[in-house]
Amino acid sequence: MIYLLFIALPVIGLVMMYNRGNPWFAFGLTMPYASEANFERVDSLKSWHEMLANLGYFVIGLHAAAALAHHYFWKDNTLLRMMPRKRS
Structure with a gap:
């Protein structure tokens, strides 16, 4: 679900900027915009x-x-498995 949000939010933002009808810039480029x-x-x-x-x-x-x-509550190793290993 998080990955879907990572895709949906920028797409909605781009469509929103397009529909404003004003020129806008991203990465130094003039992006397309609606005529109205x-x-x-x-x-x-x-x-x-x-x-x-x-x-x-x-x-x-x-x-x-x-x-x-x-x-902290179930005291299993779930969080420790996500952490990078200490190198000794």
Whole structure:
């Protein structure tokens, strides 16, 4: 699910910038834009973008909390297996 958010959020952002109807730049290039602005679509995309971003924050926080729960409450080696090994 996190990987889907990594793809969906930038795509929604690009479509939102396109529909604003103003020239915009990315990586030093002028990006394409709509000849007529569609602010209703921009508002809809902005609400989706914001909702998915908040969902992403929640999922990442839940993932971190689950890793800590495995380490401190269940005392299994789940978190230790994710950490890089110490070289001695």
